[in-house]
Amino acid sequence: MARTSLHNCPAPAKLNLFLHVTGRRPDGYHLLQSVFQLIDRADTLHFDLRDDGRIVRTTEVPGVPQEQDLIVRALHLLADEYRRRHGRAAPGMDVAIDKILPMGGGLGGGSSDAATALMVANHLWQAGLSRDELMALGLPLGADIPFFVFGETAFAEGVGEALQSVPGPDCWYVVLEPGVSVPTPAIFGAADLTRDSKPVTISDFSRYQSVHNEPVGFGKNDLQAVAARLFPPVAEAVEWLGRYGRARMTGSGACVFCALSSESKADDVLAQVPAKWKAWKAKSLAQHPLKSLLQDRCVVE
Numbered sequence: 001m002a003r004t005s006l007h008n009c010p011a012p013a014k015l016n017l018f019l020h021v022t023g024r025r026p027d028g029y030h031l032l033q034s035v036f037q038l039i040d041r042a043d044t045l046h047f048d049l050r051d052d053g054r055i056v057r058t059t060e061v062p063g064v065p066q067e068q069d070l071i072v073r074a075l076h077l078l079a080d081e082y083r084r085r086h087g088r089a090a091p092g093m094d095v096a097i098d099k100i101l102p103m104g105g106g107l108g109g110g111s112s113d114a115a116t117a118l119m120v121a122n123h124l125w126q127a128g129l130s131r132d133e134l135m136a137l138g139l140p141l142g143a144d145i146p147f148f149v150f151g152e153t154a155f156a157e158g159v160g161e162a163l164q165s166v167p168g169p170d171c172w173y174v175v176l177e178p179g180v181s182v183p184t185p186a187i188f189g190a191a192d193l194t195r196d197s198k199p200v201t202i203s204d205f206s207r208y209q210s211v212h213n214e215p216v217g218f219g220k221n222d223l224q225a226v227a228a229r230l231f232p233p234v235a236e237a238v239e240w241l242g243r244y245g246r247a248r249m250t251g252s253g254a255c256v257f258c259a260l261s262s263e264s265k266a267d268d269v270l271a272q273v274p275a276k277w278k279a280w281k282a283k284s285l286a287q288h289p290l291k292s293l294l295q296d297r298c299v300v301e
């Protein structure tokens with residue numbers, strides 16, 4: 001019997017261990033180099049097949065109307081592709097979401113939600129897309145979506161769509177939420193953003209890790225100076241967390257993280273966090289928890 005629902009599906013967050021802006025494409029999009037690391041802090045999604053072809057988000061997400069939700073938009077794209085391939089409408093889906101990742105946090109929450117939706121719907125609908133096809137389908141909605149479908153620690157280039165697997169550090173992170181939502185376009189559009197970081201190679205990153213064993217040591221986040229200027233709470237969080245190790249912003253902000261070698265060291269830092277900030281610990285994840293859904297080109301067990 002084919003499955004009709006999948007509940008408690010994780011959509012994990014990512015950290016950008018470093019993020020360099022190396023140039024700009026003719027369309028204005030920025031060329032990046034980054035290492036994307038999955039962590040075990042996640043939104044949780046629940047999927048139930050419908051038989052009327054409709055795609056319905058059954059929970060409210062404050063500030064995100066249903067038709068703008070990346071989950072709903074991604075499922076519409078997959079439904080269009082389903083119709084092209086199978087010559088009939090896709091079955092439809094109800095999606096509920098328990099959202100804990102902050103929006104505009106640089107943790108890729110919206111993109112991860114969309115990637116989880118693509119992987120699960122591809123499975124439940126038996127749509128038959130390969131991993132690469134799902135990555136390409138998601139890219140126009142968000143540059144981080146291909147990474148989440150890729151599903152392992154990655155050295156990323158282009159706008160984030162050219163991905164190579166790379167061994168990531170096995171460690172704990174403390175993440176501070178500075179309490180502001182940073183709009184990505186404001187950061188990329190800033191006049192003082194530096195766009196000329198010298199290109200590095202995947203071997204430069206791996207060599208650094210093997211010599212220094214320092215997850216947040218390699219490179220820097222080129223978006224951080226602009227975000228810290230426009231959003232002072234980001235600067236304050238970097239300065240505070242910097243007492244406990246190298247602290248860095250993820251993505252275009254606002255969240256700030258530092259690496260710790262053990263869970264108890266992460267707990268020690270968390271015990272000191274001022275009450276005005278939300279903070280949590282997370283462990284690095286080598287693989288996306290849903291990766292196995294794509295291994296068999298979606299043959300339902």
Ligand SMILES: C[C@@](CO)(OP(=O)(O)O)[C@H](O)COP(=O)(O)OP(=O)(O)OC[C@H]1O[C@@H](n2ccc(N)nc2=O)[C@H](O)[C@@H]1O
Pocket residue numbers: 016028029030031032105106107108111141142143144159160184185188250251252253
């Ligand atoms: C910075 C990163 C790093 O992982 O992550 P987040 O901070 O969002 O998690 C991503 O590249 C975020 O990519 P994406 O998710 O596509 O960004 P969006 O919010 O859709 O982009 C908003 C706008 O930012 C600019 N933009 C975005 C990405 C890029 N490589 N160059 C750009 O110039 C474009 O003007 C775009 O219209």
Ligand SMILES: Nc1ncnc2c1ncn2[C@@H]1O[C@H](COP(=O)(O)OP(=O)(O)O)[C@@H](O)[C@H]1O
Pocket residue numbers: 061063064068069070071101102103104105106107108109110111113114182184251252253254
């Ligand atoms: N399911 C979703 N979850 C979060 N944000 C979403 C979602 N769908 C659309 N968005 C929009 O995407 C924006 C970026 O959200 P998010 O991916 O969480 O942050 P970031 O890109 O900084 O990591 C939000 O401000 C929101 O308007």
